[in-house]
Amino acid sequence: MAANPDHLEVRCESCGATLRIEPLMRTSRCPYCDSPAVVDRPATEDRPDPVFVIPFTVDRAAAAAAIRSWLHNRRMAPTALRRARPEQVTGVYLPGYLYSATADSMYSAVVGEAYTATRVDPRSKKVRRVRRIEYHDVRGDHACHLKDVVVTASTGIPNDEIEAVEPFDLEAVLRYSPAAVAGWVSEEPSLGADECLATARDEARARIDGRLRRFLPGDTLRSLKHHVRFTAESLDLVLLPLWVFAIRHRPDREPIRLLVNGQTGAVAGEAPVSWAKVAAIAAVVLATIGAGALLGWLL
């Protein structure tokens, strides 16, 4: 694990009480006087200094409104969930890595071009027009700058959950300064830089794949293979603004977690499906079909 396991004990500058700061936290609030404190630890390889911070622009009320309308639109979710109030709402600056590189790819694929052929049916002697594909082997090189790959650096929130609320507007990054995170929960990275680099490269490869699919001409595309070489890579620690909602709709279940992008207001999460609702709809559909069949048989 990346982080230094020591708790940090500091005196609150405002009231003199002793503050205990968790090892993976960059910020804290004094429980007695509510003063926000920001910790600055010397950088290490797996816990570098943040370079950028994407500031929160969505406040608590706006995030809660986004969650309410998101829940309202989950029609197949249990009604109790759609009406639930969040149990816990936290605005957190999550550590992530911003990756960029130059990507040189060699690719090969089979591109199909469609044409219309006429065929005579041997039995009925009728002439039919059929769509046929002519295949071409294509290979080439592709080069591009890959700019805005963001991956999580926290064990708390996995990368696919971050991806679900992306994109962030990376033109609006600020340079990190303690002032930009004062008063918010801010975590230190809990994943090592090497691990994050590997995740970022995977995400970058997936993006190249998507770009090549859009890039290649023709009417059909198959057997796309590519080999990507990344050069001039950079990996910078960036703090990402996220609102984390814990919502419980049944006392015997774990609360579900929903995320709101603190910059754009995008919501993501998995709402459970109410099997009672699914069964009710299935019953109505079956009953309608059955009634139709019966009516058809009777007439």
Place this chain on the structure above:
Amino acid sequence: VSETTAECSRCASARERGDHRCPVCGLANLEGVREDLPVTSVEVLRCEGCGAAMSYSASAGAPSCAFCGSVLHLETFDDPLEQADALLPFTFSRSRAEELFRGWLDSLGWFRPSDLSSTSRLESLQALWWVGWTFSTEALVSWAADSDVGTGRADWAPHVGRTEMAFEDVVAPASRGLSEAEALHLIDSYDLSSAASPESMTEPEGVVERFEVRRSQARRHVTAMIERLTLERLHQGVIPGRRFRNESIEVLARRLVTRRLGFPAWMFAYRYRGTAYRFVISGQDPECRLGDAPISVGKIALTVTAGLAALLGLLAVLVL
């Protein structure tokens, strides 16, 4: 005064003041990032007004004090409305421009109203520096397209390739006053090497048009321009064939340098029988001008009638 601060170490493009990342390749600009800290420290942000502890406020977009409401300004991302770095000088005077305008009205020909030159009233004549971004860049272009070469039974066959291109001093107009077509018409009349700092321009009393686009928007405009020109060049012999479809390009730009220039033009607004018209001459070339003028509906109708009458006459002769 150029706003350029340094070169990006990945793609050698010019970074501009206030850019936290390279606009072309996204590399972080580490200038101004604080030094490594020797020891652990704990900081409480204090309000300069009342001394209370401050938090970052999402709604204010800055740290703000909950007690006295004062806001601390961070070095924020700004997207400036930019000014021209340099201007190109006017090469002829206002009176010469006015002569050229009168000469143009007289030269428009028969389909214009006969009293155009005598009745038109010049309402304003302005020396204007309209603005544009010029850019130079090297580009490694990966392309793919269907064309009519190498086809079998289908109408199309795929082609791919990669080619180096360079663009020197291409102008992307950013003017609100002139349309893009008007600006592009004037472009060739300018000598870009004559650009000089705005302070050194004295005569005539031109109004530098403000850059009406934000930096980020102008950059998108430049990117679109590079892509458009790249596609044009690809059509001129790079992609084999005459007909193309499904063209895609990926531009890897290097050494992208942009400048904001003010281009001199004389802008005329004149009125003929209550309607306003516009005329523009390049400030560096009397021959380069464009404008609109009324046409005489009566004269056109007369010509068409005369033409038809002649035709009918001819037909009548042939038939009889």
